[in-house]
Amino acid sequence: MVKRQSQDPRHSGFRYRLAPGDRVRVTVFKVEGYGAETEVLSDGTINLPRIGSVNVWGMTLDEANNRITALYSAILRRPLVYIDLMAPRPVRVSLVGQVERPGFYTLSRDPSSSTLRASGPGLEGVGTVVNTSGWPTMVDALQRAGGITALGDLSNLVLVRRGNAPGEPSREYRFDYLSVLMGNGTAVNPLINDGDMIKVDKVEGVQSSEALIASAASNFAPDAISVNVVGEVVSPGVKQVKSNSPLTNAVLAAGGLDPQRAKASNIRLLRMEADGSILSRQVAFDPAAPLGSEANPPLRNGDVVVVYRNNWTRFNDTLSQAVAPLGPLLNAASLYNILTR
Template sequence: MNLSVASSMSHFLKISIFTIGGWIILNSSGHHPTLASLPGESLHGGARELTPTQKNEEVNLPLPPVEISQESAPPPFLISQATSELRVGVGDRLGIQFLTSPQYNTEAILQPMGSIELIGVGNLFILGMTLEQVEGAIAQVYQSAQLLENPPVRVTLLERPRATVPSLDPLPTLREERLEDPYTLGAGDQISIEIFQVPQYSGQHEILVNGMVNLPQLGSLSLQGMTLEEASQAIANAYENRRILRQPQVTIRLLNTRSVRVSLAGEVNRPGSYTMERQGSLFPTLTQALNTAGGITQLANLSAVEIRRPQRNAPDKIIRANLWDFVQQGNRANDPTLRDGDTIFLPTVTETNLAEMSRIPTISFNANAERPLNIVVIGEVFRPGPYTVTGAARTGAAGLPGGGGMAGVPPTVTRAIQVAGGIKPQADIRRIQIRRRTNLEEERIVEVNLWELLREGDSLQDVVLQEGDTVFVPIAPELNPEEAIQIAEASFSPDTIGVRVVGEIRGNGALRIPPNTPLNQAIVEAGGFNIRAHTRSVELVRLNPNGTVTRRTIEIDFGAPINDDNNPALRNNDVILVRRSTLATVSDTLSEITRPLDQTLGLFLFPLRIFNIFN
């Protein structure tokens, strides 16, 4: 604004007028700037309540003659970098200097909520302000708190975090420099509204369920979804548009925040809606929400987690996080803080990775890996069916459910097989399947090779199970005797199987022997052949899985290694029949023939035996 002002020497000077924080700066050619104030207003700025007449008509303020003086120059704090258009953001480190009260000098970092902490007054929201506005806001809050009277403040930007470079990747990895979204108001928030020099309109309010607050003389005003800065401007505009206050300076402080309500879907153990409380000034994080929902499943794609955040008057904002980067690198930017109304979605992996699946039970936001699981075991195990599996299972005798073992171990494939009585000798441990359903009710198959576990010690093959899994053990197309011996010694095979050796043997024929024990060894453990036995061959009676019974003659060769022809490996419930020799058979036949004659002769000789008694 340009005005002509009469001086004491009847000359007219052309001066420029502009304001900073309520000051009117008068600048003229060849002179230093001077200060003046508008009539009816405080020299140091602030809102002025309009009279009823002023509310309904335009206000014309005449400027009185102003004397240009060197002594009326503005205070030094007005001539600072505050005139810069630079706006402060989260992570900025600010130097705050009180020119007349150094005890309040401090350095402050702008927090994700958009506020800084000041000595004696607490938090002040300044996100998005210019340095000039920050200086005015700080001066105002100390004046309102009656700590300082019109304090001159200088604010300087000491440090700014490195800017984030957008990624061209459709699923960008979040970096540490990613700025947190400013806090937005909603139902349940308690706020303090301070209008400079108008204490009758200031006070504490709670945002109602519809997002409204009731303000003096103004009535209901919606602050739903606004940041503190936006809400301050909305209140100021409302008072000015209704001609209640002129140029009000409004400051909003957040006293108590509402609970954070989030929804989780996808590969989490308990999808649904959850209410999470803040821990002090900290908002809940993504991993804390996953933990609250029972942890993640082993089919979760941790590199592509999505957070959908509602925006006021705009489409939802999509935030992508890579939790693998958080787990492996400790990058906390990939564990963002949550806001009320967020929806978290964990997609399903397209391909299973045993290495990643083995890491999931060990991370902090996974469910309790030691809890019992309800699973089903079918195929070549001794007792197929549904079971409750823990990590403490251990197989004893074949066909008996496993128990005991170590505590604190997560349930795995081998533990499930042990619970089901152990693996059968004819099982194909190279192609064991874990049939697992996604949260979209689609079946995914994870194949494991327990032979690699036995041969190479590849522990990744012993996959940790999750609720509802089905373990399928197929039958092997052919058996390798050498491999069968190794499998029989594995922990997921039973300790013993039950066989019977009957017929011409010396000892007890009921045996408990290790799986795949050869036939020759079973005969020896049963006491060996007696003198009546046919030592060249025995009969092996076997109950097949389909319910049929096979019976075959095995030629005995105690020097033969384990093989399917004359020294086969035994299975549970096998029966070995040792026949009589030819001589024993003839002897037994003659005994049967002569037995009636012996009985007849016995009748005739009975009287003679009586006389022998008296003799």
């Protein structure tokens, strides 16, 4: 069950709860040999002198303090126990929907460089490294997933957060960052808690060119996308262009149309959809067409732009192919005419 919340998640009464990976320090006031600095093990326990394993998984610091105090009270008179969080565990978050690399991420801070990196098998050195200062935020997590796609709806980002205590329903918070980018509103950048999920829905309808430009220029979008431009352009191949760039930008990045061979009215955009189908759309090259229009659609990572030949070039190429097999015969006949003169 999920509750929809409209208020700021900072005011939800969330309390940090201990889990495996947290490092804590337990001390007993003016009593030597009873404290320890230890890490919460995979079974949710910590090992303390004299009392052994104590299960603290899912407890707040106050609740863990009360349990440890009760256990020490069996062997000490009125113990005064302190428990401090020395190093929080990495933040595990899932990102789904219209992000470049949806999936599960573990965000751990590198204190020496103040960066967020993914950790886990096979993730060392892979993907985007996010510069940060402090606890990771929702924007940090989106950047770590490569940013939103051209179809991502910045006006309706959803943060799903687990309940404050075991058994409580999850809560949903919605954010409109598009209005902020357009200068029409304000929004918070909430801190990410362990177990959060961020959903980026697909935008409904056609976005305005102003919205596409604002999204592409923001840090929500990936730095660049790869587009393969083939056919009758000056420099065909894979080109790096900015996110949400229009089709004309990719053609210009390839040096523009070949003026002798290209047919400006016959450019095809090929795109593989999430369901495996291939989208094929024919457009005409028009640099003046508005961004987001049918004649100048925004590009996505992995798109293929094919520039076809004009009719005259096609005729010449066909004629050259037809005549090519006769080349040796024509050369031999020319040589014979020269020798018999």
